[in-house]
Amino acid sequence: MKENLIDLAAGWNFDNSYARLPGDFFTRMNPAPVRSPRIVIFNEPLALFLGLSAEALQTPEGAEIFAGNRVPEGADPLAQAYAGHQFGHFTMLGDGRALLLGEQITPRGERVDIQLKGSGRTPYSRRGDGRAALGPMLREYIISEAMHALGIPTTRSLAVAATGETIYRETDLPGAVLTRVAASHLRVGTFEYAAQWADEAELRALADYTLERHYPEAEAGGNRYLTLLREVAMRQAALITRWMLVGFIHGVMNTDNMALSGETIDYGPCAFMDAYDPATVFSSIDTQGRYAYGNQPHIGAWNLARFAETLLPLLHEDGEQGVKLAEDVLAEYHEEYDRRWLAGMRAKLGLFREEPEDRALAEELLGLMQKHRADYTSTFRLLADGKAEETAMGDSPEYRAWLTRRQARLARQQEGPEAVQRLMQSSSPAVIPRNHRVEEALEAAVQDGDFGVMERLLDALRSPYESVPERTEYCTAPAANGRPYRTFCGT
Incomplete structure (x- = not known):
């Protein structure tokens, strides 16, 4: 009875539609308990959006849920x-260290996945x-919260709970569980699994489910499965464009990391250029x-081609015609x-209308930036702030000539x-999660138990398009030290 009252106060509102798919697509099981759960960071604004009580969840009982020691009422872990x-290279995968607790229905009627990452063997x-x-x-x-603030579709993070246990990688490391929130965890790889091991009826059930969940407008007539392919492709085009425009590098664009919802998913070896x-x-x-x-962008197309291959039996009864539809x-x-x-x-670049020379103007600037090793984020922000002469290319005659051409282009618009x-x-x-600042925050938290550095970084990242003098340190590129920056998957 006490646990039910706690869950009621927390605001959980589960309706688990994925669990109603054919059983081949999942395995029901509970998270593995941990020794000493403790919440180390909690996302109050996201909790509010989800209809959850921050007060009820930032408690020992909440820590039990976020670490996997207790399953909230209404959840159906799988x-x-x-x-x-x-x-x-094609391989069988699956949630090897994650469990979908269930689907939370938000106060606005939106359906989102609540997943524990790091919750034990499956x-x-x-x-x-x-x-x-x-x-x-x-x-x-x-990184996921930074991407959200930048306006880029992304999974989000509700909480991180320390487990009080040690895990073993190259060295001994403190364990943790992340609670991830996503529009869904349907992936290109989900369809690759269905195409390889399920029958056509199960593949069709999965496609129908994906349409209902993410593309309900496709229900009205036409080739619904072609619409699914097209809508997924268009969302991926929009998403990868946004990555490119802020200098984001995903790092591991395997097909199991392409979400059919169009969200960025899996922040392993990611970083900003x-x-x-x-x-x-x-x-x-x-x-x-x-x-x-x-x-x-090219890997996005490659992944979409793999998705298209899985849909061929549904696109057209004539295989060659199905291939042609997919190629289009x-x-x-x-x-x-x-x-x-x-x-x-x-x-x-501040250009309001289209002119034929615009592509050349953009590509020439990028070429100069590459030649002078100019910082991607700082260069465009200095241009935006009217400080074009302060970029790393400021003394270059080629850059000055480019500025003259751009000024002539600006003069032709109203x-x-x-x-x-x-x-x-x-x-x-103005602000992105600079790699050296991220590493600084992680080192302070993991090595010293100091989460203040991370909290200050997160505060700066919440309004990335504003130039605030007090946040100048988060806008500055790292000093060159000759050592390449490396990220690691963390698995």
Whole structure:
């Protein structure tokens, strides 16, 4: 009775539609309890959006839920089955260290997944321990909340709970569980699993479920499954464009990390680019540069091609015609990405209407930035703030010639300097989660138990498009030290 009253006070409102799919798509099981659960960070604004009580959940009972020691009333915990292409190679995967607690219905009627990450072994753990370390879980919290503030579709982080246990990677590390919130955890890899191991009826059930959950407008006539492919492709074009325009590098764009909702998912070896270079890679495991910054749009298309392959039995009874329909959608993806990228670059340069030379103007600037190793974020923000001469290219004759051409382009539009500056500042953030600041926050939290550094960083990241003098330290690129920055998956 006490637990029911606690759950009622917390505001849980579960309705678990994924659990009503055919049983091949998941395994029901409970999280593995931990020794000493303790909430180390909690997202109060997100809790409010979800209809949850921050007061009721920031308690020992709440810690029990977020660490996996107790399942709230109405939840139906399960590990999802999926497959995926990892660095181009197909393999069976699944939730190896995560459990979907259930689907929370928010006060606005939205359905979102509540997932525990690091909650113990599952049938899909592939010899792993099913646990997570504190550092990578805090990294996901920081970066996902930064992406949300930047206006980029993303999963979010509700809480991180320390477990009081040690996990073993290259060294002994403190354990933790992340509570992740997502529109869903349906992935390209979910469909790859269905295409490989389920029958056509189960594949169709999965496609119908995805349409109902994310694309209900497709219910009205036509080729519904072609609509599903097209809508997923268009959302991915929009998402990857947004990554590119802020210098974000996902780091592990395997097909199991492409969410069909169009959200950014899985913040393992991700990072933001400092000096502009399309070949930039941070992930320690991406030794061939498959997921480099400049490759992300092409990998998006590759992943969508794998998704299209799974849908071929549903697209058309004639296989060749189904392939043709899929190829047309992939061509649309490239066109949509190109259109959105150019529109985004126009906004970053203060250009209100389309002119033929705009692409060349943007590409020439990027070429100069690469040549001079100019910081991506700072360059565009200095331009937006009217400080073009302070960029790393300030003394370059080529850059001065470029500024002259851009000024001539601005003079041909009706909008005045104030409107131009507003457009540019709303398109070019002043604050991003700089890699050295993220590492500083993680070191203080993990090594010293000091979460104040992380809290101050999160506070600065909540309004990324505002230039605030007190936050200057979060706007500055790191000093060059000759050592390449490396990120790690954390599994």
